[in-house]
Amino acid sequence: MRTLLFSSQHYDQESFTRASADTPLDLHFQSARLTLDTAALAHGFEVVCAFINDELDSQVLERLAAGGTRLIALRSAGYNHVDLAAAERLGLAVVRVPAYSPHAVAEHAVALIMALNRRLHRAYNRTREGDFTLHGLTGFDLHGKTVGVVGTGQIGAAFARIMAGFGCQLLAYDPSPNPQLLALGARYLELPELLRQSHIVSLHCPLTEHTRHLINQASLASLQPGAMLINTGRGALVDTPALIDALKSGHLGYLGLDVYEEEAQLFFADRSDLPLQDDVLARLLTFPNVIITAHQAFLTREALDAIATTTLDNIIRWAAGKAQNLVMS
Numbered sequence: 001m002r003t004l005l006f007s008s009q010h011y012d013q014e015s016f017t018r019a020s021a022d023t024p025l026d027l028h029f030q031s032a033r034l035t036l037d038t039a040a041l042a043h044g045f046e047v048v049c050a051f052i053n054d055e056l057d058s059q060v061l062e063r064l065a066a067g068g069t070r071l072i073a074l075r076s077a078g079y080n081h082v083d084l085a086a087a088e089r090l091g092l093a094v095v096r097v098p099a100y101s102p103h104a105v106a107e108h109a110v111a112l113i114m115a116l117n118r119r120l121h122r123a124y125n126r127t128r129e130g131d132f133t134l135h136g137l138t139g140f141d142l143h144g145k146t147v148g149v150v151g152t153g154q155i156g157a158a159f160a161r162i163m164a165g166f167g168c169q170l171l172a173y174d175p176s177p178n179p180q181l182l183a184l185g186a187r188y189l190e191l192p193e194l195l196r197q198s199h200i201v202s203l204h205c206p207l208t209e210h211t212r213h214l215i216n217q218a219s220l221a222s223l224q225p226g227a228m229l230i231n232t233g234r235g236a237l238v239d240t241p242a243l244i245d246a247l248k249s250g251h252l253g254y255l256g257l258d259v260y261e262e263e264a265q266l267f268f269a270d271r272s273d274l275p276l277q278d279d280v281l282a283r284l285l286t287f288p289n290v291i292i293t294a295h296q297a298f299l300t301r302e303a304l305d306a307i308a309t310t311t312l313d314n315i316i317r318w319a320a321g322k323a324q325n326l327v328m329s
């Protein structure tokens, strides 16, 4: 089965080549992102394998279907970037990887918290310059702090377990409460109350029409002064320009982002020789209490291997008429 992987990086090639060794799949790797302009590259490929910043709107799907594609195999859990109604209309099946390593993402969220709190990004630069002073590096004990978990599915639960280990009090918001969180002693609250009571808020819900800009000017104002916000979910969960005002006033004390609303045009490419055209991102990067990583929370060896294995299994089962992990509109 001819399969084209868009947006594939060298680490994708390694994990997919390893995982496909004993399969009948014929994998082709393409570093280009899938857009209307690059969709023609998939002509004659029955399976297109896409990642989070590939475009899968109706126009792109129409072009893929016209070129003979019948399956979209997502290498991600999230599918907010796929026009599922258009896929259904065009007879394109869509499969995803519902879980690969919730620990990878949860641990990255914790890494952001730790680095922001203890100013590791500043300390790293300082000691390398021979500056061994400590001013401005004062952190706080995580023990006893209140952590709000927004979205308590697999990643939110893994994150909550780690924070419980630090001795944090857990608050949670999710339309479907998770018994694992209750077992950790978490209290489920409505979102405004969670925001009011938390020292740290971490977002782990999917991007939907209900969660777009869940964190906005009003919700930022309801946070405790000096609170920390972590987003490893999806960029558009947060109204990004509103973050700048909250950081400038000092009301938002710390910000850790692994995802950015406009990341599709930026992330996963080396743009270090080019002027940064995105003024919102450029301003965010000037704050000393902000750390931005370029959608790397998933990037562990274990997660990459699991993504490759499940994606290939999804394709093989679909070809055998026993589709699994289908995404429906």
Ligand code: NAD
Binding pocket: 077, 078, 098, 099, 102, 105, 150, 151, 152, 153, 154, 155, 156, 173, 174, 175, 176, 204, 205, 206, 207, 210, 211, 232, 233, 234, 258, 259, 295, 296, 297, 298, 299
């Ligand atoms: P999951 O489906 O296990 O959990 C999502 C949870 O969010 C569910 O419990 C659901 O009830 C809850 N939810 C739905 N609507 C909500 C709302 N309006 N408010 C609060 N909670 C809501 O998914 P998961 O595997 O835990 O992944 C969560 C998200 O993390 C994904 O949707 C994806 O966007 C993101 N993600 C990011 C990375 C990364 O590399 N940064 C990697 C994987 C996933």
